[in-house]
Amino acid sequence: SYAGKAVKRLYDDKFVTGRSTYVDDIKVNSLYATFVRSNVAHGVIKRIHRDDALKMRGVVAVFTGEELNQIIKGGIGPWTTYIDPRPWKIPLWRFAQGETKYNGEPIAMVIAQDKYTARDAAEAVNVDIEPLDAVVDMEKAKEDKILVHKELGTNFGYVGDFNAGDAEKALSSADKRVEVEIANNRLIPSPMEPRGIVSQYDGANLTIWYSTQIPHFARSEFSRIFNIPESRIRVIMPDVGGGFGSKAHILPEELAVIAASIRLGRTVRWTATRTEEMIATNSRHNVFRGEIGFKNDGTLVAIKGTLDVELGAYLTYTEGLQPTIIPPMIPGPYRVRDLAIRSRAIYTNTIPITMYRGASRPEATFIIERIMSTVADELKMDDVEVRMRNLVREDQMPYTNPFGLKYDTGDYPTLLKEGVKVLEYHKLKEWAENERKRGKKVGVGLAYYLEICGFGPYEYSETRVNEDGSVIVAIGGTPHGQGTETAIAQLVADELQIPIERIKVTWGDSEAIPAGTGTYGSRTLAIAGSAAITSSRQALEKMKRVAARSMKADVEEIEYRNGEFVHKKEGKKMSWDAVAREAYSGKEPGISASVMLEGDVTFPYGVHVAVVEVDDYGIARVKEYRAYDDIGRVINPALAEGQVHGGGTQAVGQALYELAIINENGQLAVTYADYFVPTAVEAPKFKSYFAEKYHPSNYLTKSKGVGEASLIVGPAAIVRAIENATGKRFNKTPVTPEDILS
Numbered sequence: 118s119y120a121g122k123a124v125k126r127l128y129d130d131k132f133v134t135g136r137s138t139y140v141d142d143i144k145v146n147s148l149y150a151t152f153v154r155s156n157v158a159h160g161v162i163k164r165i166h167r168d169d170a171l172k173m174r175g176v177v178a179v180f181t182g183e184e185l186n187q188i189i190k191g192g193i194g195p196w197t198t199y200i201d202p203r204p205w206k207i208p209l210w211r212f213a214q215g216e217t218k219y220n221g222e223p224i225a226m227v228i229a230q231d232k233y234t235a236r237d238a239a240e241a242v243n244v245d246i247e248p249l250d251a252v253v254d255m256e257k258a259k260e261d262k263i264l265v266h267k268e269l270g271t272n273f274g275y276v277g278d279f280n281a282g283d284a285e286k287a288l289s290s291a292d293k294r295v296e297v298e299i300a301n302n303r304l305i306p307s308p309m310e311p312r313g314i315v316s317q318y319d320g321a322n323l324t325i326w327y328s329t330q331i332p333h334f335a336r337s338e339f340s341r342i343f344n345i346p347e348s349r350i351r352v353i354m355p356d357v358g359g360g361f362g363s364k365a366h367i368l369p370e371e372l373a374v375i376a377a378s379i380r381l382g383r384t385v386r387w388t389a390t391r392t393e394e395m396i397a398t399n400s401r402h403n404v405f406r407g408e409i410g411f412k413n414d415g416t417l418v419a420i421k422g423t424l425d426v427e428l429g430a431y432l433t434y435t436e437g438l439q440p441t442i443i444p445p446m447i448p449g450p451y452r453v454r455d456l457a458i459r460s461r462a463i464y465t466n467t468i469p470i471t472m473y474r475g476a477s478r479p480e481a482t483f484i485i486e487r488i489m490s491t492v493a494d495e496l497k498m499d500d501v502e503v504r505m506r507n508l509v510r511e512d513q514m515p516y517t518n519p520f521g522l523k524y525d526t527g528d529y530p531t532l533l534k535e536g537v538k539v540l541e542y543h544k545l546k547e548w549a550e551n552e553r554k555r556g557k558k559v560g561v562g563l564a565y566y567l568e569i570c571g572f573g574p575y576e577y578s579e580t581r582v583n584e585d586g587s588v589i590v591a592i593g594g595t596p597h598g599q600g601t602e603t604a605i606a607q608l609v610a611d612e613l614q615i616p617i618e619r620i621k622v623t624w625g626d627s628e629a630i631p632a633g634t635g636t637y638g639s640r641t642l643a644i645a646g647s648a649a650i651t652s653s654r655q656a657l658e659k660m661k662r663v664a665a666r667s668m669k670a671d672v673e674e675i676e677y678r679n680g681e682f683v684h685k686k687e688g689k690k691m692s693w694d695a696v697a698r699e700a701y702s703g704k705e706p707g708i709s710a711s712v713m714l715e716g717d718v719t720f721p722y723g724v725h726v727a728v729v730e731v732d733d734y735g736i737a738r739v740k741e742y743r744a745y746d747d748i749g750r751v752i753n754p755a756l757a758e759g760q761v762h763g764g765g766t767q768a769v770g771q772a773l774y775e776l777a778i779i780n781e782n783g784q785l786a787v788t789y790a791d792y793f794v795p796t797a798v799e800a801p802k803f804k805s806y807f808a809e810k811y812h813p814s815n816y817l818t819k820s821k822g823v824g825e826a827s828l829i830v831g832p833a834a835i836v837r838a839i840e841n842a843t844g845k846r847f848n849k850t851p852v853t854p855e856d857i858l859s
């Protein structure tokens with residue numbers, strides 16, 4: 118069997134030999150788009166002077182927002198698959214028209230024969246902007262004095278209360294009460310491949326090559342926004358060089374490219390420069406302020422507070438998830454049942470904020486883990502002991518958390534006990550203490566997480582057996598670096614009992630694959646994998662029927678084993694390939710089976726440990742990162758470990774280095790000189806283990822997700838390690854050298 122083995126990624130040759138095809142590699146005759154961007158955070162667009170640009174050789178058009186929005190009929194909407202738009206205040210988001218709401222916002226579009234001309238021409242476009250008062254700071258925006266969207270009457274896009282039990286009463290009966298403020302700063306997801314799109318319009322049909330995680334959702338959104346039937350829109354996702362959640366939403370730039378191609382009847386393309394990519398997607402700014410109550414034995418009894426998440430100037434598809442997913446995840450794996458959390462989402466005149474790896478679970482985990490560590494510090498208790506005291510017990514599983522989330526399977530205390538041992542946490546702590554006695558600033562930190570992943574509502578899969586017996590599995594999931602396609606091929610190879618080399622997994626073309634939800638929320642292996650198992654079982658059933666007809670037997674008389682269909686009674690046999698050939702002989706309809714598998718959430722969990730060293734300049738380095746996770750059945754340990762490493766390196770970035778600086782004019786620092794992303798040099802030494810006695814999910818794969826785990830829990834573990842190294846307290850990310858030295 119293939120499942121459980123570290124099978125090498127099936128489709129990597131093209132990547133390592135430079136023959137992969139990203140959007141910018143698509144060779145079609147096309148025009149190039151570039152954007153004129155706002156240099157103020159808020160202002161009235163008075164006039165766009167485009168005559169000079171239009172006179173330049175090679176310039177085809179310069180479009181204003183008014184012109185583009187005649188074609189962009191609908192606005193970018195909320196992600197109604199997951200959020201109820203009713204309690205929200207949502208401004209119409211199209212291409213800027215009349216007013217600009219953030220520094221860097223596209224306000225005019227230049228189309229030229231080549232990208233260099235397009236960029237030169239963009240410089241020749243002058244825009245008169247009359248600045249308006251802007252509010253670029255979330256705290257100031259809360260005063261509602263300066264409004265980002267006057268028509269909404271407020272900067273609060275969402276206010277909701279998440280109440281469970283009686284937090285007030287629990288607080289007043291607690292032995293101890295402590296106030297907390299816990300924050301994550303703004304990040305820039307930074308995938309290797311920036312945003313990109315090619316839009317081809319032939320007068321009737323649109324073909325769109327798009328660097329995205331959600332080709333099918335994009336198709337339905339484009340259909341709604343441009344009022345074109347889905348049958349006339351084909352969205353193709355070529356190789357995608359990473360997304361980390363940020364490519365699950367649509368930009369006004371991308372709508373403009375499509376609009377221009379419709380208007381001109383030509384193919385138009387845009388690949389974001391690195392600066393544009395940095396402007397395109399920011400993420401993660403949130404603050405929790407509140408009070409906690411606990412008993413002297415370390416039992417957490419109450420959490421009360423307010424969570425503020427920044428939206429930026431508009432509601433992206435994905436940022437709408439945060440204020441409604443963070444609060445119910447704050448209890449995490451712990452038994453606390455009395456909580457009162459007011460959750461608010463706030464518009465500011467800044468770059469719209471999107472989701473980033475973990476989306477809501479890193480925020481919730483950072484909050485609850487900082488709370489656990491605070492309890493430990495207040496009571497001078499060990500981090501492990503405090504958590505042990507509070508974890509949901511195995512006899513309580515499946516456990517319905519105070520907000521109604523049903524934790525499916527797991528044994529949280531046992532995993533902590535085992536994890537601490539396997540990761541040698543106490544040994545490391547002792548070692549660090551000795552090192553500190555010798556004057557070295559080293560520290561060890563631990564954090565626990567429980568996360569929610571594997572999201573539905575459904576995923577599509579089709580299994581097709583070709584005439585030669587090779588197999589195509591077309592999935593609605595959209596891997597873009599994770600290697601999930603290889604794990605799915607492993608599952609299908611086991612199911613069909615044929616060599617994995619005979620299986621090709623394909624995805625990301627809205628015309629070749631009728632439906633799909635996409636890859637995000639660490640859902641793909643669980644849900645698309647289970648869908649692939651199901652469609653493959655059905656295909657095998659169809660193969661059996663062909664074999665039966667061919668051998669003049671009842672289908673019940675046919676047994677399939679290791680690539681052979683056996684008619685036991687008669688002692689006859691047919692090979693997999695012979696049956697496939699028969700299926701395409703003209704007498705049979707061929708072999709294809711498709712399913713739309715419904716799915717629900719599943720809850721992986723684990724404990725991670727970081728070792729940090731701080732130098733005299735306050736610069737912290739994560740020397741080691743160790744992880745012990747229960748992710749259900751591990752299908753491909755190498756791939757799963759790779760996710761722990763990648764997410765762990767991003768956790769180093771969030772905890773120590775990454776901070777998107779927005780100045781008082783709402784301008785983002787847009788180079789990697791000002792925004793430091795960790796490289797291999799800053800990556801720690803990793804040790805990643807998976808619980809051998811795992812707790813399966815309800816999915817056929819028995820797996821739970823791991824694609825986001827390390828970025829969900831890593832920042833809390835790393836910050837705890839810095840505290841251990843320095844003896845100071847930090848309730849935020851990133852912890853900068855200035856913080857450490859002050």
Ligand code: MCN
Nearest residue numbers: 360361598604638639640641642752753756820822823824
């Ligand atoms: N896996 C496994 N056994 C399990 C669980 C997972 O072998 N029990 C393997 C899978 O085969 C897959 C990987 O681990 O190779 C992650 O699977 P899964 O947890 O199902 O996550 P997804 O495939 O849905 O990937 C999405 C996840 C998310 S949400 C973000 S954000 C993220 C991440 O993946 N973005 C990434 N990892 C990324 N990795 C790369 N290279 N690029 C991104 O943009």
Ligand code: MO
Nearest residue numbers: 362474637638
């Ligand atoms: Mo994600």
